[in-house]
Amino acid sequence: MVGVVDEAAVEAGIRQAGGELAAALPQGARGPMRALDDRAMDFASQDAELRAALFRFVDVVPACRSLDDLARHLTGFLDDVEDPPQPIGIAMRMGDSRAGRAALGAAAAAGVRRMAHRFIVGQTPREAHGVLRGLWDDGVAASVDLLGEATVTADEADRYAARCASALDDLAAVYAPLPERPLLERDSAGPTPRVNLSVKVSALTPLLRPDAPELGKRDAAVRLRGLLRRARELGAHLHIDIESFDSREAVTELVLELLGEEEFRDGPSTGLVVQAYLRDSPALLERILAWAATDRRRFPLTIRLVKGAYWDHEVVEARQHGWEAPVFEVKAQSDRNFEALTTTLLGARPRVRVAIASHNLRSVANAIAVNRLLGGAPADVEFQVLRGLGDDLQGALAASGQRVRAYCPVGDLVAGMAYLVRRLLENTSNESFLAEQAAGVPLDELLAAP
Amino acid sequence: MIAPFRNEPVLELRRSPQRDALLEALGALDSDLPLRVPVWIGDEPRMGDELTSTDPGDPERVVAVSAAATPAEVEHAVARAVEGAPAWAATPADARAGALLRAAAILRERRHRLAALAVRECAKPWAEADADVCEAIDFLEYYARGAIALEQAPPGLLQLPGERNTLAYRPRGVVAVIAPWNFPLAIPLGMAAAGLATGNTVILKPAEQAPGCALELVRALREGGVPGDAIALLPGEGEVGAALVRHRDVATVAFTGSVAVGLDILAAAARVPAGGRHLTRVVAEMGGKNCVIVDADADLDDAVPGIVRSAFDFAGQKCSAASRVLVHEAVADALITRLAGAVDVLVVGQADTFGTAVPPVIEHAAQERVERYAELGARTGRVLTARAFDVPSAGWFCPPTVACDLPGDSALLHEEIFGPVLAVERVPNVDAACDRVAELAFALTGGLYCRNPRTVDHVVQRSPVGNLYVNRPITGAMVGRQPFGGNRLSGTGSKAGGPDYLLHFVEPQVVTENTVRHGLVV
Numbered sequence: 001m002v003g004v005v006d007e008a009a010v011e012a013g014i015r016q017a018g019g020e021l022a023a024a025l026p027q028g029a030r031g032p033m034r035a036l037d038d039r040a041m042d043f044a045s046q047d048a049e050l051r052a053a054l055f056r057f058v059d060v061v062p063a064c065r066s067l068d069d070l071a072r073h074l075t076g077f078l079d080d081v082e083d084p085p086q087p088i089g090i091a092m093r094m095g096d097s098r099a100g101r102a103a104l105g106a107a108a109a110a111g112v113r114r115m116a117h118r119f120i121v122g123q124t125p126r127e128a129h130g131v132l133r134g135l136w137d138d139g140v141a142a143s144v145d146l147l148g149e150a151t152v153t154a155d156e157a158d159r160y161a162a163r164c165a166s167a168l169d170d171l172a173a174v175y176a177p178l179p180e181r182p183l184l185e186r187d188s189a190g191p192t193p194r195v196n197l198s199v200k201v202s203a204l205t206p207l208l209r210p211d212a213p214e215l216g217k218r219d220a221a222v223r224l225r226g227l228l229r230r231a232r233e234l235g236a237h238l239h240i241d242i243e244s245f246d247s248r249e250a251v252t253e254l255v256l257e258l259l260g261e262e263e264f265r266d267g268p269s270t271g272l273v274v275q276a277y278l279r280d281s282p283a284l285l286e287r288i289l290a291w292a293a294t295d296r297r298r299f300p301l302t303i304r305l306v307k308g309a310y311w312d313h314e315v316v317e318a319r320q321h322g323w324e325a326p327v328f329e330v331k332a333q334s335d336r337n338f339e340a341l342t343t344t345l346l347g348a349r350p351r352v353r354v355a356i357a358s359h360n361l362r363s364v365a366n367a368i369a370v371n372r373l374l375g376g377a378p379a380d381v382e383f384q385v386l387r388g389l390g391d392d393l394q395g396a397l398a399a400s401g402q403r404v405r406a407y408c409p410v411g412d413l414v415a416g417m418a419y420l421v422r423r424l425l426e427n428t429s430n431e432s433f434l435a436e437q438a439a440g441v442p443l444d445e446l447l448a449a450p
Numbered sequence: 451m452i453a454p455f456r457n458e459p460v461l462e463l464r465r466s467p468q469r470d471a472l473l474e475a476l477g478a479l480d481s482d483l484p485l486r487v488p489v490w491i492g493d494e495p496r497m498g499d500e501l502t503s504t505d506p507g508d509p510e511r512v513v514a515v516s517a518a519a520t521p522a523e524v525e526h527a528v529a530r531a532v533e534g535a536p537a538w539a540a541t542p543a544d545a546r547a548g549a550l551l552r553a554a555a556i557l558r559e560r561r562h563r564l565a566a567l568a569v570r571e572c573a574k575p576w577a578e579a580d581a582d583v584c585e586a587i588d589f590l591e592y593y594a595r596g597a598i599a600l601e602q603a604p605p606g607l608l609q610l611p612g613e614r615n616t617l618a619y620r621p622r623g624v625v626a627v628i629a630p631w632n633f634p635l636a637i638p639l640g641m642a643a644a645g646l647a648t649g650n651t652v653i654l655k656p657a658e659q660a661p662g663c664a665l666e667l668v669r670a671l672r673e674g675g676v677p678g679d680a681i682a683l684l685p686g687e688g689e690v691g692a693a694l695v696r697h698r699d700v701a702t703v704a705f706t707g708s709v710a711v712g713l714d715i716l717a718a719a720a721r722v723p724a725g726g727r728h729l730t731r732v733v734a735e736m737g738g739k740n741c742v743i744v745d746a747d748a749d750l751d752d753a754v755p756g757i758v759r760s761a762f763d764f765a766g767q768k769c770s771a772a773s774r775v776l777v778h779e780a781v782a783d784a785l786i787t788r789l790a791g792a793v794d795v796l797v798v799g800q801a802d803t804f805g806t807a808v809p810p811v812i813e814h815a816a817q818e819r820v821e822r823y824a825e826l827g828a829r830t831g832r833v834l835t836a837r838a839f840d841v842p843s844a845g846w847f848c849p850p851t852v853a854c855d856l857p858g859d860s861a862l863l864h865e866e867i868f869g870p871v872l873a874v875e876r877v878p879n880v881d882a883a884c885d886r887v888a889e890l891a892f893a894l895t896g897g898l899y900c901r902n903p904r905t906v907d908h909v910v911q912r913s914p915v916g917n918l919y920v921n922r923p924i925t926g927a928m929v930g931r932q933p934f935g936g937n938r939l940s941g942t943g944s945k946a947g948g949p950d951y952l953l954h955f956v957e958p959q960v961v962t963e964n965t966v967r968h969g970l971v972v
């Protein structure tokens with residue numbers, strides 16, 4: 001439990017685990033043939049105006065009706081950039097002629113498509129088969145996430161639920177013939193499913209209202225029950241993502257309530273998410289653990305610990321309303337809390353299963369170190385990364401004998417744009433670990449206590 | 451020193467203790483109903499029962515029993531306001547502001563009860579009712595500061611040797627505030643606060659549907675220290691307002707309401723009665739026919755919920771509410787399908803239930819009016835909303851309606867409905883949408899969903915409206931952030947909650963003093 005592990009030992013363990021992982025990271029991952037999209041992301045990391053222009057452009061790409069339209073949008077956004085670097089100047093001049101716009105539009109569309117391919121494994125689950133098999137071959141499990149437009153109607157909620165159900169079938173077929181991977185299929189608490197799907201409650205109902213959680217819960221419950229049944233039949237794991245704080249109460253309560261229903265005692269394996277950037281996350285975790293303590297289920301609840309993907313949104317919303325933000329406002333506070341919650345979670349096994357979802361070497365090394373100090377087997381803590389952001393870390397984790405799962409979004413460009421923009425933001429944010437790592441911050445500093 | 455203005459935070463209703471506090475306040479309020487509202491002039495409240503307000507969701511429930519002002523009481527109120535004017539005008543702006551800030555503190559303390567009252571008396575859903583309380587507080591806080599600035603730091607004038615030029619703003623005298631029911635707290639108090647902060651005496655004629663809310667406002671002002679002669683409460687029907695507007699001694703009329711009444715007020719005010727010694731100034735905020743333009747590159751994930759909120763929250767009973775959507779034909783089918791589906795899942799129900807989007811409309815006549823427009827839409831166009839809403843049988847409920855394919859001259863496209871009815875039209879491009887907006891007599895709010903910055907600039911240039919919102923809902927203007935008011939027949943161009951609003955309540959006076967004496971500058 002918390003406090004059982006001694007701090008100095010943890011720090012030493014972090015250095016060791018972090019060093020092992022760093023040694024296993026591919027060297028010079030980015031070759032000399034750097035693609036346009038890489039260059040664009042580099043520019044974006046350096047210049048706030050360019051970053052804004054890039055994101056606004058990526059965001060609108062699927063809504064553009066022609067290459068000409070694309071180019072007009074691009075030059076429109078670049079207009080706002082005060083001191084454009086040379087390639088941007090060239091782009092702007094191309095925007096002056098019809099032929100230039102067609103060329104510019106084509107180049108830009110190709111760039112965005114490449115970016116999307118980095119983060120999104122296929123337009124449909126079927127298209128993702130190859131990637132999923134390849135991951136499994138490399139000793140990496142996956143959780144598939146179906147991207148979609150926002151759900152604003154009941155039809156859209158039904159359609160998303162149907163897509164999820166058929167994805168479960170589809171994934172079951174993909175994974176059935178694959179060879180055994182004991183590290184990915186069993187931990188001290190028993191077997192764990194191969195098929196793993198992440199779902200979003202906001203897509204399962206158009207009625208999530210921050211001030212009326214009951215409304216969304218009631219509406220989503222019907223569709224979520226159907227998915228839980230299907231997952232149980234197929235022996236799959238269903239993970240319920242957590243989104244912004246506006247829906248946190250509704251989603252958490254919904255999951256705990258449904259799992260408490262008699263019919264789901266025997267499965268499926270399910271999971272929840274706790275966001276360490278929330279100030280009240282320690283209390284929430286205590287509540288979930290108290291729930292888990294009294295709940296006797298065949299598959300212990302999996303808790304995926306993340307920092308939280310909606311930081312800007314939470315802060316802006318709080319500022320606009322004059323509220324105290326529900327999130328920490330200093331990055332190190334989120335990092336420290338992530339570590340504290342990691343310790344709590346690892347100490348709470350086997351009542352719960354633990355998934356540590358982070359690309360931060362320090363956060364990950366901390367979990368490895370604490371797990372070792374607690375005498376846990378490698379299979380007893382799962383590491384999760386996002387496809388396209390955590391590929392290198394994923395390789396290093398697998399190589400060093402850790403259990404790792406890649407979160408693999410599936411969907412077309414229209415559906416995937418919101419996701420893509422969020423990932424790009426994350427990849428270029430000054431506060432992000434990945435940006436620091438890419439900037440060449442030395443390992444010692446990357447592993448220093450937050 | 452007074453801290454810089456900031457908006458009063460709305461309750462964080464996503465946290466359940468905040469919701470529970472409101473429900474508890476509603477329980478307490480219910481046990482106090484009906485409230486008794488007097489005609490309140492000077493220190494002499496006169497109780498009466500000529501007027502009642504009822505819960506629009508349950509018309510059997512009487513919320514307030516009110517006296518209605520007689521013609522003699524109108525006379526008396528104006529006479530007292532005239533008497534009280536010099537003393538209030540002579541009170542320094544910071545002392546007047548002190549009274550308003552104390553009133554704000556009182557409202558803050560009672561915010562749960564006030565929100566509950568707006569829920570009961572006007573069927574405002576909780577979030578909207580709470581926002582109404584906050585806006586009322588904001589007006590007090592904002593105008594109090596503004597009036598101090600106006601007195602202590604008026605704009606400078608050119609100064610040459612030998613003369614001293616000063617510009618000062620003086621109160622105009624008696625202000626009649628004629629208020630609507632849809633923002634039963636914020637709007638009456640905003641207009642009254644502007645008058646009071648600048649040193650005028652104020653007579654408040656609230657909407658006959660919301661005397662209970664008005665009483666709470668006047669009570670707070672008086673408890674805060676506004677003298678009895680500076681603020682009077684005259685509940686009543688239309689003729690009370692009409693008498694005030696025509697009164698010789700009323701210098702300023704601050705009005706928010708329908709265009710028909712507004713135009714009547716402007717016409718009446720223009721006639722100087724026998725013995726009249728001033729031009730009555732009218733600050734009028736009238737209706738709207740607010741359009742949302744959706745361009746081909748709009749993000750429908752944002753546009754659909756934004757339009758639904760703008761058109762149907764509080765059953766569309768806001769002057770800022772959306773009533774027309776002009777959508778680019780390239781995305782029209784997708785938008786229409788999603789919009790109809792999103793409206794189909796709206797909860798039509800009681801205002802006191804969290805999650806209700808479309809509460810009952812204010813009164814029976816309003817329900818009949820909305821039904822007429824909805825029928826017209828069904829008869830002459832195509833109604834998109836498919837669901838048969840099960841609305842409570844008591845109460846003035848109107849299911850939300852979305853109609854399209856209407857003839858160009860349809861009343862649904864030109865008249866203010868003030869209810870949950872939305873018309874959707876296809877346009878070949880954004881300029882065609884701007885053309886249709888330009889044809890309207892109203893110009894209050896407008897919306898644009900578009901992601902091309904050049905198109906945004908272009909639409910801004912072409913928009914006649916007072917408040918244009920880009921890629922967000924078109925309601926919910928905040929004091930100090932989105933000063934609010936319309937152009938054309940939507941209003942006199944004043945901006946409530948903006949830096950120049952108070953200028954409508956004052957008269958500039960310039961004093962030039964010769965400082966040369968015997969050839970010397972002294």
Ligand SMILES: Cc1cc2nc3c(=O)[nH]c(=O)nc-3n(C[C@H](O)[C@H](O)[C@H](O)COP(=O)(O)OP(=O)(O)OC[C@H]3O[C@@H](n4cnc5c(N)ncnc54)[C@H](O)[C@@H]3O)c2cc1C
Binds near residue numbers: 327
């Ligand atoms: C497999 C997987 C699944 C995920 N599922 C979810 C999910 O369901 N819900 C969800 O919300 N997120 C989810 N995430 C995203 C996650 O929350 C983080 O956004 C992302 O992983 C980045 O965190 P990091 O530890 O990798 O990187 P780091 O760079 O160490 O941390 C970045 C994070 O720190 C926090 N942060 C940034 N600036 C500040 C600041 N000024 N003050 C305080 N905190 C700050 C933010 O949370 C930010 O995302 C998931 C991530 C993975 C890998």
